[in-house]
Amino acid sequence: MAPAASAPTRRHFQRLLGAAALGGLLPTLGACAAGSGAPGYTVSRQRLNELLAHSFPVTRALLGGLAELTLSSPRLNLLPASNRIATAFDLALLERLAGTRHTGALDLDCGLRFDLAEGVVRMVDVQVNRLSIDRLPPAQQALVQQYAPGIAQHLLQNLVLYRVPAEQLALARNLGWTHAALRVLPDALRIELGPTAPR
Numbered sequence: 001m002a003p004a005a006s007a008p009t010r011r012h013f014q015r016l017l018g019a020a021a022l023g024g025l026l027p028t029l030g031a032c033a034a035g036s037g038a039p040g041y042t043v044s045r046q047r048l049n050e051l052l053a054h055s056f057p058v059t060r061a062l063l064g065g066l067a068e069l070t071l072s073s074p075r076l077n078l079l080p081a082s083n084r085i086a087t088a089f090d091l092a093l094l095e096r097l098a099g100t101r102h103t104g105a106l107d108l109d110c111g112l113r114f115d116l117a118e119g120v121v122r123m124v125d126v127q128v129n130r131l132s133i134d135r136l137p138p139a140q141q142a143l144v145q146q147y148a149p150g151i152a153q154h155l156l157q158n159l160v161l162y163r164v165p166a167e168q169l170a171l172a173r174n175l176g177w178t179h180a181a182l183r184v185l186p187d188a189l190r191i192e193l194g195p196t197a198p199r
Contacts, residue, residue, distance in 0.1 A: 040192035043162055048189060049076045051162060052087070060151055062144070068094040069148055071106060071155070083184045084109050085123075085161075093133055093144065104133035106152060112161065114180040114191065119169035121162040121182065121191070126153045162189070 057072035070092040077086045091104040107130040110123045128149035133141060172193050183190040 042188040042190050044188045078184050080184045080186050084111050102133050102136050106131050112182045119164040120160045123159045126156045
């Protein structure tokens with residue numbers, strides 16, 4: 001009779017089996033992309049844009065309720081060199097007293113964080129790079145430039161960009177995987193899951 005497999009061997013086999021199952025659960029997301037040895041999958045830029053669009057438009061009060069700021073039509077790009085993403089928005093500013101509506105644009109970039117407890121990828125460290133509003137008087141333009149970036153950062157900080165499917169998240173938890181790495185690629189976001197990284 002062959003000797004029973006040792007505990008380390010069984011654990012190694014379970015991890016391999018789990019990685020294989022992980023890839024099989026998500027074939028449409030490009031599981032286990034070529035060139036990466038870590039279990040995981042990729043989410044295309046097109047899919048990220050589709051998901052982000054579901055969260056907009058959003059409207060927030062500005063200047064003590066005297067105006068409303070609306071962000072819409074997000075357009076996401078990937079920045080692999082800095083492992084961040086860039087997003088451009090259409091912007092609308094409504095002056096409530098006068099009923100005047102102005103349009104403009106907002107450009108920003110941010111980092112990403114994987115929240116394993118909730119199984120989501122969140123936007124973090126939001127940095128506003130450009131905010132422009134057409135045909136706004138200089139005094140009002142200065143006020144908007146002063147307050148609008150902070151409102152946009154507060155609005156987008158920790159915004160959920162992607163939610164891991166429940167069955168895949170359950171598998172990772174059952175395997176005891178608590179380590180996640182996010183890699184921004186030229187055309188996709190790579191999510192790598194595995195055991196806790198050694199210290």
